[in-house]
Amino acid sequence: MRETVTVLIVGISLWVVALVIEIARSAPSNQIWICIGGALLGLLGLRYSVRRIRRESK
Numbered sequence: 001m002r003e004t005v006t007v008l009i010v011g012i013s014l015w016v017v018a019l020v021i022e023i024a025r026s027a028p029s030n031q032i033w034i035c036i037g038g039a040l041l042g043l044l045g046l047r048y049s050v051r052r053i054r055r056e057s058k
Contacts, residue, residue, distance in 0.1 A: 001053045008049060012042035 019035035 004049050005046065008042055008046045012039055015039040015042060
């Protein structure tokens with residue numbers, strides 16, 4: 001399960017990098033919101049996965 005957390009952290013990081021690139025190139029707002037949405041969904045998945053790992057380890 002720890003691999004899942006690693007994959008989620010890498011995915012969130014890539015969404016944040018994409019967000020910075022899109023802001024730097026003055027992209028349309030819908031592309032910026034897509035990056036924000038991807039990062040937020042990744043954080044939600046990370047929270048869920050960490051809670052699940054803790055629950056299974058008990």
